[in-house]
Amino acid sequence: MPLCDAEKTFVLHGVDANMRIDGREREDYRPMELETDVVSHAFGSARLRLANTDVLVAVKIEVDSPFPEKPFEGKLEFFVDCSANATPDFEGRGGENLAVELSNCLASAYRSNEALDLKKLCIMKGRKCWKLYVDILLLEVGGNLFDAVSIAVKSALYNTQIPKIKSIHVDGSQIDIQVCDDIFSCTRLDISGAPLMVTVCKIGEHCIVDPNAAEEQCSVGAVVVAVSRGCLSTVLQTGTGSFHPKTLKECLKLGFSVAQNLEDSLMETLGEIKPNQDVGFLK
C-alpha cells in the first residue's frame, strides 16, 4: 500500500519526537517469537516471527569434499526461498532478486573465519568435510527481513547437531566414514561469532531500527549492519539513496550498539529453550 504525503509526514514527525506510529522508540524492536527444533528431518532448525515477518530456517548436513584451495575448511551455503505465500509479489520469479540479495548478504557476513570457524567442519584434510546447507524459507513478509533472517539463522545453527565420526578408513582413493550409532552423541557448532544483522533506516534527521512496512516507505536509505563478536562483519546498503559520511557513521554506531543488545537477549533466550518441547509451530 503506497502512503500519501500526509501519512509520510505523520511517520516522519513521529520519528522526530521519538514516538513511532506503533508506540516504539527509535531503537526498539517489535516483539519476537522464537522456536527451535521445529523440523524433524533437519539437523537443526528455527522459526522466528517478528511482528508480521515469519521465517523458517532449517540446516541440512552432507558429506562433501573441500575446495582444493581451502583443504582444511568445510562448506557453508545459504539458500533463500521466497515463497509466493509470503506476498503475491513473489509469484513467479518476483522474489528472486530479494533472495539473491539476502543470501549474498548472509554469505558475506559469514565469510570471515571469525564468524563461523569452518575448520571445525573438516573431517579429513583435503578429502572430506561437512557441508552445511542453510535453507531459509520466508513464510510471511512484514518488513525488516535481514534482521529476522539473521536471528533465525543463528538460532538454527545453535540448534544444529553434527553427527560424530567413529572412524575413517582410507583405502587408496576410497574413503569410508563411519558415523557414531548413538544418535544422541553429536557435536554442536560454536555460534558465539555468528553475526546478527540490524537494518538501520534513515528517516528524516534520525535513524531507526526495525522499520515496519510504513516506515520502510518513508526511509531515504537503509544500511544493514552485521555484527559478530563486537566487530562489524558486513555492512551493506539496501535500496537506493546516498549518505553523508557523518550520517553513515551514525548509522553504523546505532546498528552496532543495537546488535550487541540483541545478541545478549538472543543468547539468553536460546539458553532458556528446553530440549524436546512438544508444543509450538509444526508440532
Added chain:
Amino acid sequence: MPIDHKRINPPEDAVPYKLFTKLNTKSSQEQYQQILDKNQIRKDGRHASEHRKIYMKTGVIAHAKGSAYIEQGQTKIVASVFDPREIPNRLDYCLKGEVYCDFKFAPFSCPKRRLHQQDSQEKEYSSIMKKALEAAICRHEFPNFQVDVYVLVLHNAGSALSAAITAAGAALASAGIPMFDIITSSTLAIQGKDVLLDPDFEEETLSEIAIEKEHGIIVISVLATHDQISHFHQVGNLPLNVVSDSIDILHKSCKEIVPLVQKCVIRSVLAGISET
C-alpha cells in the same frame, strides 16, 4: 551450478596447477608478511596509503552509446552503456527508470578460470554496482525505461569492483545519461593494523582470510560534489572505530580520483563536438 554444455568445459575435478607450486606451500601468514615491509612499502613499491595510477579513456566501443576503459595498475576493465530501452516484461508504469548492471569477469581474468555463467560473486558485484550507480543517475528523467550497463573485467589485479564503478560512471556520463554527479569508487584492505589502499589481487585475497582477528575489505563509492556516499560495502571482521576511520580515508581517496574522471569526460565531450 548449471553447466553450459555448448562449451567445452574442463573436467569437473580439475584444479588450477598453481595450487601445487612452491608459493602455495607457504601458509597465508608467511605470504602476508612478504606483502608489506617495515616501512609500510608494498611489493610494487607503493606506500600503504598510495593509490595505483589510473589510465582512463572513453569511447572505446563504437556500438555503445557510451563506453569507458580503465587501467588501474594491472586491473583492466571495459564498461559500456546502451541507450535507454523499454523495460521488458513489465506491466505497471514506474516513475523512476531502472538501471541494469551486468558485471562479468572474463574467463581468463583471474588466476583461477572463471565460468561463462555469472557466478555468485559476479551477481553480488552486479547488485552492488547497480545500487551505487542508481544513486548517481537521475532516474526520474527516464521513467519506464531501463539503462543497461555492462562491465567486463579483462584482468583482475585487485580492486576490480571499484575500478568498474568508476569506469561505469565515466561511461554513463559520456553516454549523455543524466547524472547528479561524477561517481568514483575506492577499495581498502585491512589486516590487523595494516591498512592498504587500493589493494592488488594478492593483498585483496589475503585480507579476506582471518590471519589476525581484525581483517576485511571496504568498498565505497562517492558522489564528490555533494559529499555523499552512494554505496558502502564491507566484509570481514572489523571494529567500529576502524570502519569509521576507513570511511574518511576512502572518502579522501575517492575525491582524488574525481579530477581524472572529469578530464576524461570533458575530453569525450570535445571529441564528440569535433566529430559533428
Added chain:
Amino acid sequence: MDTNNLLVCYPGQRLSLCDKVYNSGQGTYERQGYIYSNLAGLVDVVEKDGIKIIEVHSPGVQTIVPAQGDIVTAQVSIITQQFCKCYIKCIGDKVLSRHFRAILRREDIRATEKDKIDIYRSFRPGDIILARVLPITEAHTYQLSTAENELGVVIAHSEHGHPMVPISWTEMQCTKTYAKEPRKVAKVIPESVHEDFIVRLAGNVSEN
C-alpha cells in the same frame, strides 16, 4: 569548429547561483540554491524576458524519449479490431536509434464519427503514419492519436506492393494498378509552410 570558446561541463558541476535571473533549464538541476549540470556537454545560456535559462546539451545523438504532445513518425505493425500496434521511428525530425512500441486505439484514429471507425479501413500493416503522443497513463506502452487533419497515413503501399498517392481524406490510389484503398490520410504540409504548420500545431496543443 572552434573548441576554445566553448563552455564544457561535467555532471555534478556547479554552474551558477539559482535566483530570479538565472533559472535551471534542460540538462541541469537545482539543489540548495545552486544550479548543477546533469550531463557532460556544452553550457548554453538562453535569454528570455530578462530571465537567463541555463541549459546543458550533450554532443552527439541525444537520448530522447517520446513525450506527451510530440509528433512522431511510426510504422504500423499489427492491426486488430480494437487497436493497432506501431513502432515509433522518429520524434519530430530526430531519428531514433531504438524503436519504441506504441498503441493506437480505434477511437483515437479520427476526431469525428468515432463509433464508425474500422481499423482496417484506416491503416494497414507497414504504413508509415504521423501521430501525436497522448498522455502516458497507467499502461506500459505509449498511446498515439491521429485525430487531426495533419495526422494519419503519409506513406503506404498497395496490396501489390506499389506506392500509393492520396486522392482524398479517406482514400489512396496505387500508382501502378490504380486500385483505390481506404486509409486515414494525413494532410501533409509542404516544407515551405513548415513554420506555419508548427505554429498551428502548437496552437492545437494549447487548445487541448
